[in-house]
Amino acid sequence: xxxxxxxxxxxxxxxxxxxxxxxxxxxxxxxxxxxxxxxxxxxxxxxxxxxxxxxxxxxxxxxxxxxxxxxxxxxxxxxxxxxxxxxxxxxxxxxxxxxxxxxxxxxxxxxxxxxxxxxxxxxxxxxxxxxxxxxxxxxxxxxxxxxxxxxxxxxxxxxxxxxxxxxxxxxxxxxxxxxxxxxxxxxxxxxxxxxxxxxxxxxxxxxxxxxxxxxxxxxxxxxxxxxxxxxxxxxxxxxxxxxxxxxxxxxxxxxxxxxxxxxxxxxxxxxxxxxxxxxxxxxxxxxxxxxxxxxxxxxxxxxxxxxxxxxxxxxxxxxxxxxxxxxxxxxxxxxxxxxxxxxxxxxxxxxxxxxxxxxxxxxxxxxxxxxxxxxxxxxxxxxxxxxxxxxxxxxxxxxxxxxxxxxxxxxxxxxxxxxxxxxxxxxxxxxxxxxxxxxxxxxxxxxxxxxxxxxxxxxxxxxxxxxxxxxxxxxxxxxxxxxxxxxxxxxxxxxxxxxxxxxxxxxxxxxxxxxxxxxxxxxxxxxxxxxxxxxxxxxxxxxxxxxxxxxxxxxxxxxxxxxxxxxxx
Amino acid sequence: xxxxxxxxxxxxxxxxxxxxxxxxxxxxxxxxxxxxxxxxxxxxxxxxxxxxxxxxxxxxxxxxxxxxxxxxxxxxxxxxxxxxxxxxxxxxxxxxxxxxxxxxxxxxxxxxxxxxxxxxxxxxxxxxxxxxxxxxxxxxxxxxxxxxxxxxxxxxxxxxxxxxxxxxxxxxxxxxxxxxxxxxxxxxxxxxxxxxxxxxxxxxxxxxxxxxxxxxxxxxxxxxxxxxxxxxxxxxxxxxxxxxxxxxxxxxxxxxxxxxxxxxxxxxxxxxxxxxxxxxxxxxxxxxxxxxxxxxxx
Numbered sequence: 099x100x101x102x103x104x105x106x107x108x109x110x111x112x113x114x115x116x117x118x119x120x121x122x123x124x125x126x127x128x129x130x131x132x133x134x135x136x137x138x139x140x141x142x143x144x145x146x147x148x149x150x151x152x153x154x155x156x157x158x159x160x161x162x163x164x165x166x167x168x169x170x171x172x173x174x175x176x177x178x179x180x181x182x183x184x185x186x187x188x189x190x191x192x193x194x195x196x197x198x199x200x201x202x203x204x205x206x207x208x209x210x211x212x213x214x215x216x217x218x219x220x221x222x223x224x225x226x227x228x229x230x231x232x233x234x235x236x237x238x239x240x241x242x243x244x245x246x247x248x249x250x251x252x253x254x255x256x257x258x259x260x261x262x263x264x265x266x267x268x269x270x271x272x273x274x275x276x277x278x279x280x281x282x283x284x285x286x287x288x289x290x291x292x293x294x295x296x297x298x299x300x301x302x303x304x305x306x307x308x309x310x311x312x313x314x315x316x317x318x319x320x321x322x323x324x325x326x327x328x329x330x331x332x333x334x335x336x337x338x339x340x341x342x343x344x345x346x347x348x349x350x351x352x353x354x355x356x357x358x359x360x361x362x363x364x365x366x367x368x369x370x371x372x373x374x375x376x377x378x379x380x381x382x383x384x385x386x387x388x389x390x391x392x393x394x395x396x397x398x399x400x401x402x403x404x405x406x407x408x409x410x411x412x413x414x415x416x417x418x419x420x421x422x423x424x425x426x427x428x429x430x431x432x433x434x435x436x437x438x439x440x441x442x443x444x445x446x447x448x449x450x451x452x453x454x455x456x457x458x459x460x461x462x463x464x465x466x467x468x469x470x471x472x473x474x475x476x477x478x479x480x481x482x483x484x485x486x487x488x489x490x491x492x493x494x495x496x497x498x499x500x501x502x503x504x505x506x507x508x509x510x511x512x513x514x515x516x517x518x519x520x521x522x523x524x525x526x527x528x529x530x531x532x533x534x535x536x537x538x539x540x541x542x543x544x545x546x547x548x549x550x551x552x553x554x555x556x557x558x559x560x561x562x563x564x565x566x567x568x569x570x571x572x573x574x575x576x577x578x579x580x581x582x583x584x585x586x587x588x589x590x591x592x593x594x595x596x597x598x599x600x601x602x603x604x605x606x607x608x609x610x611x612x613x614x615x616x617x618x619x620x621x622x623x624x625x626x627x628x629x630x631x632x633x634x635x636x637x638x639x640x641x642x643x644x645x646x647x648x649x650x651x652x653x654x655x656x657x658x659x660x661x662x663x664x665x666x667x
Numbered sequence: 668x669x670x671x672x673x674x675x676x677x678x679x680x681x682x683x684x685x686x687x688x689x690x691x692x693x694x695x696x697x698x699x700x701x702x703x704x705x706x707x708x709x710x711x712x713x714x715x716x717x718x719x720x721x722x723x724x725x726x727x728x729x730x731x732x733x734x735x736x737x738x739x740x741x742x743x744x745x746x747x748x749x750x751x752x753x754x755x756x757x758x759x760x761x762x763x764x765x766x767x768x769x770x771x772x773x774x775x776x777x778x779x780x781x782x783x784x785x786x787x788x789x790x791x792x793x794x795x796x797x798x799x800x801x802x803x804x805x806x807x808x809x810x811x812x813x814x815x816x817x818x819x820x821x822x823x824x825x826x827x828x829x830x831x832x833x834x835x836x837x838x839x840x841x842x843x844x845x846x847x848x849x850x851x852x853x854x855x856x857x858x859x860x861x862x863x864x865x866x867x868x869x870x871x872x873x874x875x876x877x878x879x880x881x882x883x884x885x886x887x888x889x890x891x892x893x894x895x896x897x898x899x900x901x902x903x904x905x906x907x908x909x910x911x912x913x914x915x916x917x918x919x920x921x922x923x924x925x926x927x928x929x930x931x932x933x934x935x936x937x938x939x940x941x942x943x944x945x946x947x948x949x950x951x952x953x954x955x956x957x958x959x960x961x962x963x964x965x
Contacts, residue, residue: 104769112757173755179719182754185747187739187770 177253304328401510539563746810800831
């Protein structure tokens with residue numbers, strides 16, 4: 099071990115100057131994250147450009163990691179009979195150990211150390227720290243591994259560069275050819291994913307074996323044959339592997355999932371407004387499913403579905419592994435936020451609600467009055483899940499002619515909304531909890547036209563920024579504006595957002611254009627700033643709880659036009 | 668006991684045969700110079716001995732170990748310096764020595780200090796800033812300080828100016844006085860080698876033409892001059908031991924490769940036998956080889 103460390107130390111000493119620009123890229127990323135958390139005022143261009151700068155610097159950092167790894171390996175080349183180390187008492191295995199040690203110490207560890215202050219600042223828990231560090235190292239390894247393999251085979255810097263460029267060009271050509279021949283068309287996405295994973299696995303094993311062979315025996319031919327065979331097998335995997343590992347994994351994941359008391363019905367299918375530009379001959383249909391019977395604190399979240407349509411003449415259409423788009427109701431979220439539980443989240447206090455409903459009904463017409471009132475007052479819980487179905491013109495025409503029976507089997511996840519952090523809705527406020535640090539930037543009254551829908555009274559709109567840095571495990575975060583005095587809350591949608599992508603954590607800066615949580619008092623809007631209780635911003639994390647599976651079947655499911663009120667039931 | 672032995676060692680590069688059944692024995696403690704023209708197979712031999720190349724057939728043992736099985740432990744007893752060895756040029760002399768030291772349990776720091784001073788090497792200077800001669804001396808120092816049992820030098824004088832050559836040779840001579848080791852040196856610089864080699868091996872076309880002590884070689888080769896020879900004095904057939912025969916008028920010259928001083932005593936006064944330098948001997952042998960090759964071709 100002492101000699102291994104001795105060799106590794108020599109390599110580190112040699113690379114120390116080259117490491118400076120690379121370390122600078124990591125340091126710049128940390129600094130840029132700080133800048134994104136503290137954007138100056140409402141300068142969105144700053145946020146966007148800084149986010150782009152971050153991603154650019156991160157990309158440059160990975161490219162440098164790639165070439166630094168190669169430099170580390172080429173310091174003691176494996177080809178040629180005139181290298182220094184081969185005439186010294188150094189075994190190939192020891193050299194390999196030293197190279198791996200140096201690579202981890204020089205290229206794996208420093209990013210972790212440089213990111214640590216940021217992670218501490220964001221309040222990561224020890225488990226979050228481990229996850230973030232692991233992710234950082236894994237992403238580094240993704241750049242280091244191919245460089246290590248190629249450099250150990252190349253032996254010289256010029257040949258390494260040539261091989262790298264050749265491989266990059268070959269990959270690009272392969273992608274172009276695949277695209278030109280519409281390669282993935284007709285292949286289930288899960289199968290394609292499986293093939294790619296399998297190919298990557300084969301390449302990884304072949305890379306490891308070739309490196310081991312190269313260092314163990316200094317045999318260029320043998321190790322290159324291993325790599326060539328690996329490449330051929332990987333190519334075959336991508337082109338023709340029949341094994342759907344993703345589906346097998348999902349089947350295993352959902353093997354013990356029950357319906358957990360969840361029931362589901364197919365509520366509607368309608369023409370989608372958009373079409374898939376990649377498949378212009380096909381038509382997109384949206385299938386809506388209503389999920390009920392959920393526990394008070396859980397929502398139906400992401401998952402997959404299999405759809406089977408059967409026409410009376412025996413023709414069937416099957417689509418498998420369609421991703422689900424969840425439209426959860428806000429009951430569990432209100433519960434998590436400590437708000438009183440009317441079912442509709444966008445509820446107001448009684449006086450404002452009544453006024454708004456009256457205004458809305460007046461604007462949209464009496465025929466929809468019932469719908470508005472029901473939407474506002476419906477006390478039952480029903481999460482909605484949507485899936486999109488791509489069908490050919492023939493199938494669409496058949497469907498329009500005769501409605502088929504439809505059976506949908508869903509494998510979904512139950513998620514629990516959890517409030518992570520809450521901070522007052524004021525400029526330049528910041529809060530940190532649960533591995534999340536959030537900061538509200540400048541909040542100013544917007545110069546844009548005030549909102550007048552669904553009522554005729556103008557409501558002030560405020561612009562602002564919200565920067566959220568979070569640990570990797572937090573997943574999808576949602577932001578809510580709360581007005582606790584009236585028991586109200588709004589999901590805060592951002593028309594524009596800018597993301598830096600620190601792969602060890604999450605960081606997003608959102609541009610907010612939000613009507614203020616004003617309420618009607620005596621027929622006039624009251625600004626919350628006059629209220630004794632301030633409005634707050636809360637960030638909610640959706641936490642995976644368990645899996646469920648259930649199915650629903652309906653007879654004669656007709657397609658209804660988009661926007662038909664019947665679809666809203 | 669031989670430090671190095673090869674048996675029917677052959678190495679082919681595609682259709683070219685670099686070594687053709689080489690049988691070589693380097694006695695322990697010898698300073699063995701493997702001489703020969705460019706392309707004779709000297710470097711190939713050394714690389715096979717150092718396990719940097721695999722032989723096509725045949726075997727070689729180095730310090731009693733099959734050269735193909737030379738491991739790190741064996742290398743702690745061997746020093747190897749080659750003209751085209753890629754040294755870590757970013758290191759200073761001191762860094763090179765610091766790097767090499769832990770690999771050798773027998774590293775002698777006193778010897779290192781002595782050689783450093785003797786070779787007049789600037790310890791803090793980067794290797795890339797050293798002259799070629801200094802660089803070779805640094806390589807030699809890093810290969811001597813652990814007192815190897817065997818020192819293998821592959822064309823160490825190549826590219827060195829005369830002063831550097833002299834320095835380097837002086838270094839080897841001085842170092843050889845410090846310990847009991849075997850030196851195998853491959854070179855085509857005959858004059859330099861003659862100064863310190865006690866064994867000579869002549870390699871031609873991958874075959875060992877001569878392998879004997881320098882003393883014996885120099886003793887048995889003589890340039891013979893015979894005056895008052897009659898025209899057409901060339902004997903037929905020419906004795907195999909006589910090379911490079913030439914006659915000009917009544918003067919005959921040839922090289923006797925098996926000169927016997929006892930015969931000299933009874934030979935006529937018109938016959939003189941001059942001793943030859945190693946360079947002259949090897950040139951005569953090379954010329955003879957060329958003639959033989961032409962004869963075979965004809």
